[in-house]
Amino acid sequence: MLNAKYSVLHGGEPTGNEIAAWAEVKTLFDEFADADHYVFAIPMWNFNIPYKMKHYIDVISQPGMAWGYTPEGGYFGLMSGRTAKVFFASGDGYGEGTGFEAFDFQKPYIDLWLNFVGFDRVERVIAQRTLFEPDAPLVK
Numbered sequence: 327m328l329n330a331k332y333s334v335l336h337g338g339e340p341t342g343n344e345i346a347a348w349a350e351v352k353t354l355f356d357e358f359a360d361a362d363h364y365v366f367a368i369p370m371w372n373f374n375i376p377y378k379m380k381h382y383i384d385v386i387s388q389p390g391m392a393w394g395y396t397p398e399g400g401y402f403g404l405m406s407g408r409t410a411k412v413f414f415a416s417g418d419g420y421g422e423g424t425g426f427e428a429f430d431f432q433k434p435y436i437d438l439w440l441n442f443v444g445f446d447r448v449e450r451v452i453a454q455r456t457l458f459e460p461d462a463p464l465v466k
Contacts, residue, residue, distance in 0.1 A: 403444020417457035
């Protein structure tokens, strides 16, 4: 898949084994792009998103499909007109005012990605401190 992506990035066409790999990428992207609704449930794993979600994002975020680039205008998303609802969950409190905001790579990464590919609106639902009782201190 990676070799196929670089063939496309450099203005070429995939060859050999790349052809089947690129067809799989296109199938996954088309499935994503054809959705009527986007709902993501994303737990925080070690301050970030799960590796399988990262891999999925890497596979479907392809040039000419999810995003484009021009020297004059830079990068632009090709998936405009879409709204995503994202359910974030984390074990500890990383929200504003906790002092732990810098540890949260989960929410900023997903927001950046959805904005990069052109989503117009992201609705967030945040469930945090899922490892503890509501009134338990963060540090013992």
